[in-house]
Amino acid sequence: MLKISKDKLKVKRRIPFKGEPRVENPEETDGAMVYVERYPEELSHEQLAAIFKRAGRIKHVSMPKYSGSKQPKGFAFVLFSSAAEADLAVQTFNNTVPSELVDAMAPNFIPVQGAVRAFRVMSKADWLRTKAELRDIKKEIALLNPATIFQSRQPKTGIQGEGEDKVMKE
Numbered sequence: 001m002l003k004i005s006k007d008k009l010k011v012k013r014r015i016p017f018k019g020e021p022r023v024e025n026p027e028e029t030d031g032a033m034v035y036v037e038r039y040p041e042e043l044s045h046e047q048l049a050a051i052f053k054r055a056g057r058i059k060h061v062s063m064p065k066y067s068g069s070k071q072p073k074g075f076a077f078v079l080f081s082s083a084a085e086a087d088l089a090v091q092t093f094n095n096t097v098p099s100e101l102v103d104a105m106a107p108n109f110i111p112v113q114g115a116v117r118a119f120r121v122m123s124k125a126d127w128l129r130t131k132a133e134l135r136d137i138k139k140e141i142a143l144l145n146p147a148t149i150f151q152s153r154q155p156k157t158g159i160q161g162e163g164e165d166k167v168m169k170e
Helices: 026-031 045-052 083-093 124-144
Strands: 002-004 011-013 033-037 058-062 075-080 120-123
Touching: 026 033, 026 124, 033 045, 033 083, 033 124, 045 058, 045 075, 045 083, 075 083, 083 120, 120 124
Parallel strands: none
Antiparallel strands: 002 011, 033 075, 033 120, 058 075
């Protein structure tokens, strides 16, 4: 069953899926959410939640994947019960390697293959600002030299193609 907003522009489910976080106030949810990257790709939702539960009660973990290949995009969002817990997660895990990944004696040790890098963790608000800044920088670069930014690259074969102009010497 769906529910339509008063302005008739938005639709949402009346009864959310099991396990889906209820979003009463998006501003509160954004304050309680952190963005995470540089974690091992082999981690599952449950393993990532086991690491971040040291900062507080976790309501939801989202690890987006590409629709075509089903490969992970390399980042995740962790929703906590409160903004204070999200802030603690940023302080605890940003630029650190969690002990769960490197200390075999840790209570929740998670063995991973390959090198483990320090996590990059930031609040969702900081992530949105960073994303907007990068988008603006890309736009400025495109304005500086639009001809080269959007050209498709042709492989150089040494053989003159059909669409190329022939230069004649006089």
